[in-house]
Amino acid sequence: MRTTEALVDARSAMEICNACRYCEGYCAVFPAMELRRTFSNGDLSYLANLCHNCRGCYYSCQYAPPHEFQINLPKTFAELRAETYEEYAWPRPLARLFHRNGLVVSLITAIGIALIMIGTMLLQSNDVLFARHQGEGAFYAVIPHNVMVALGGATFGYAIIALIMGFLNFWRDAGGKMAELKPQSLRQAFADALTLRYLGGSKGEGCAYPDEAFSNARRVYHHFMFYGFMLAFAATAVATIYDYVFGWVAPYGYFSLPVILGTLGGIGLLIGPAGLLWLKAKSDKTPAPASLMGMDVAFLVLLFMTSLTGLVLLAFRETAAMGILLAIHLGFVLSLFVVLPYSKFVHGLYRTGALLRHAMERKH
Amino acid sequence: MVDLAKTYDVLVVGGGNAALCAAITAREKGASVLILEHAPKPFRGGNSRHTRNLRCMHTEPTEVLTEAYLEEEYWDDLMRVTNGVTDERLARMAIRGSNGVGRWMEARGVRFQPSLGGTLNLSRTNAFFLGGGKALVNAYYATAERLGVEVLYETEVLDLEIDKGVFQWATVSCQGGEPVKVRAKTVVAASGGFQANLEWLKEYWGEAADNFIIRGTPYNKGRMLRNLLDKGATPVGDPRQCHAVAIDARAPQFDGGIVTRLDCVPFSIVVDKNAQRFYDEGEDFWPKRYAIWGRLVAQQPDQIAYAIIDSKAVTLFMPSVFPAVQADSIGELAAKLGLDTQALENTVAQYNAAVRPGNFDNSILDNCATEGLTPPKTHWARRIDEAPYYAYPLRPGITFTYLGVKVDEQARVVMEGGKPAKNIFATGEIMAGNVLGKGYLAGLGMTIGTVFGRIAGEEAAKNANH
Ligand SMILES: Cc1cc2nc3c(=O)[nH]c(=O)nc-3n(C[C@H](O)[C@H](O)[C@H](O)COP(=O)(O)OP(=O)(O)OC[C@H]3O[C@@H](n4cnc5c(N)ncnc54)[C@H](O)[C@@H]3O)c2cc1C
Ligand code: SF4
Ligand code: SF4
Secondary structure, eight states: OOOOHHHHHHHHHHHHHHHHOTTTTTOSHHHHHHTOSSOOHHHHHHHHHHOOOOOHHHHTOTTSTTSTTOOOHHHHHHHHHHHHHHHHOSSGGGGGGGTTHHHHHHHHHHHHHHHHHHHHHHHSOHHHHTSOOOSTTHHHHHSOHHHHHHHHHHHHHHHHHHHHHHHHHHHHHTTOOGGGOOHHHHHHHHHHHHHTGGGGTTTSOOBSOSSSSOBSHHHHHHHHHHHHHHHHHHHHHHHHHIIIIIOOOSSOOTTSHHHHHHHHHHHHHHHHHHHHHHHHHHSOSTTSOGGGHHHHHHHHHHHHHHHHHHHHHHHTTTSTTHHHHHHHHHHHHHHHHHHGGGSTTHHHHHHHHHHHHHHHHHHO | OOOTTSEEEEEEEOOSHHHHHHHHHHHHTTOOEEEEOSSOGGGOSGGGGGOOEEEOOBSSOOSSSOSOBOHHHHHHHHHHHHTTOSOHHHHHHHHHHHTTHHHHHHHTTOOEEOOOOOSSOOTTTEEEETTOHHHHHHHHHHHHHHHTOEEESSEEEEEEEEETTEEEEEEEEETTOOOEEEEEEEEEEOOOOSTTOHHHHHHHHGGGGGGOEESSOTTOOOHHHHHHHHTTBOEESOTTOEEEEEEETTSOSSOOGGGGBOOOGGGSEEEOTTSOBOSOTTSSOHHHHHHHHHHHHHTSGGGOEEEEEETTTTTSSOOOSSOOEEESSHHHHHHHHTOOHHHHHHHHHHHHHHBOOOOOOTTSOOSOOBSSOSSOOOSSOOOOOSSSEEEEEEEEEEEEEOOEEOBOTTOEEEEGGGEEEEEEEEOGGGGGGGTOSSSOOTTHHHHHHHHHHHHHHHHHHHHHHO
16 A cells, blocks of 8 residues: 555544544454554555544544544545555556546446447347337347446456455555464454454444434344345346356346346345445544545445336336346446446445455464 | 523533533422533533443442442541541442432433543442433433423623622622622532632642643533632631643643653653653652642742653553654654753763663563662653653643632531521532542532532522422
């Protein structure tokens, strides 16, 4: 991690917190901090990603502004975290996409949708596009199977590679050593990440979000979003197996496994992001950097819209609107894949990495 | 809405732990309650916002306290630190009242943490607040407001009108405005000590007080305390005494809180502005000695001192808020500190020459000592000879003052002639001298404020309803 203003701020805040330690019961940041006396740039990157922005320490800090020490950890760490996303982005030149990320994500999505729409219109005559298609292979009458597979495979494959490279950049910088990795640390980290343990507070009372009172709302909505995402992902995986292993061609019936998984996932992806956006709208803005609002909002909206267009497609897939709806949904899905490595999505990876690093260093 | 024209049942002066415990209790007993807090909202909560734990008697392990801490042991600890300067009946009330008080606090939003680390191992005797004292104060304010307690910030109580031992009204100033009268049937004084009043400190310390740093709130100026004493309340506690520790001289004048403390003294040599040592730095374990170092530094010229260590000692104590002054030689260090180079080099050389070989062990009173040096360093003495060298400047940091008002078992202020006032109560630091007449017992301040806050709130509500 390079030295930036946010990093220098985080370092001086950590030096004050390390002399205080009143917040050590809130989250993993403080026990990790207490293992150190000095903080390298990599340490600070690790700690920033270990902060899950619960704000507990902000409201209880006797040194929060207007006190001259100006301690506001959630804000300081959020700024630094955003810089770490940029720092570790792969390939390097694309790190710039994290600047004004809200705008970038929106633009990429708009372009993605436009390209698919224009492509579809160029490829297909209006008769085909606006006709009713039913039964096996109906989707592929509008967008050919091989085109869909090629686009989906390429964008998703790219996203996976870019995400892995970013993760490795973070992992090395944060001081993680693969050789020291033990199964119990992995288990701990995944359990912490999958249950959002820390968003539950110290005893399940939740976080000081959206305001000072403790609440589990964020944890609940995040669960809807995350498991919604996983169900949608599972739906795609099952459909792929149907197609390639069994030769069953989409669209599948309303009560088929892929459609049930996809519908449940889609509902989660509506409730989760919508809830998180609602909480964000009414949240106390002082412990959050205004400049990062765009990144968070853009990604949540993108998830929501991807899901919404998918569900609308499902509802109207037997009408003449299917062709256009399919093109729009595919536009959202492909854009989502493309922006994944350059969006708020990366926080999940780096945070899990930080939890893993924490589980490892706690062992000795 | 606060209505200054109305007569409240209970008027609470102050907005820290003691005030909040009294206000919540009185409100729960059905009284109408108004809190007047001098500080603006972001700085509400007095010294309580800087605290970390309270000392609790308990007969068996709890979620946050290990083993047991029984009344007699608690009492013995109190006797040891006060040398008996305590009112046994009140002290035992505080001790017994702390038994199980955690549940009362939790029911009103306070949360505790299992003790994880730190240098002081207090998890048997002290319950730690999750997030510290400001989190506690926030929780109490939220509870108080939910119950319908009214609060005015930036409101200083200037004077209490007391007629023949009976409180009539208070004169207050909101946001520095014109004084107005607030009427209430009873008043609870919970306005802390007077340590933030430098003029008052000067009465005992002279100009030296200009160099004192106040560890907590700038709003505890003792105005209520003086007012009550002037109107016939019986004083307790030595007016000249204050709890003073050596803290980092670069700390802000007020509100620096816990992070400015320095734990490096036992591993250092401490010199005055003439680069001369003045006390045995290794006399005893730091938790037993830190409270005398404030006074020691206050007695040095210009109330300044410097703790000097070498790189062997850097990691032996809790980190503190400001980085140490660092240099590659003692001479360079002296220059950076503005000390006489020759003098500091001589002091270090004499000390190094007097250090006898021993087995250094900071977990015991080890056998590393000086020989033939005045003053000696009797433990943890090692040569200061491994660059880089480090120094921390020290000043006296005042935690609280001991002077207070005498109270009875119902937290009523005892007036001239030994008669308790009918409707004037006191809790917290302003009456802590009844129990802690001398010395210091970690976590007792919050215990006193909580236990007597509840008593004062209950008695005041009862009194107002009659
Ligand atoms: C850095 C530090 C750490 C400490 N740590 C601990 C600890 O861990 N455990 C412990 O038990 N004790 C600790 N103490 C001591 C503890 O702070 C006090 O014993 C306790 O807070 C006293 O509570 P109180 O409510 O009486 O006073 P305070 O909390 O100081 O409240 C006094 C209130 O009165 C208000 N006030 C004063 N004058 C007026 C006026 N004229 N009109 C209106 N309002 C007025 C002030 O603004 C303030 O809100 C610590 C002290 C310091 C400085
Ligand atoms: S956030 Fe504030 S109260 Fe919490 S540990 Fe840091 S300095 Fe202390
Ligand atoms: S905001 Fe929450 S997660 Fe972040 S450092 Fe503070 S307490 Fe920990």
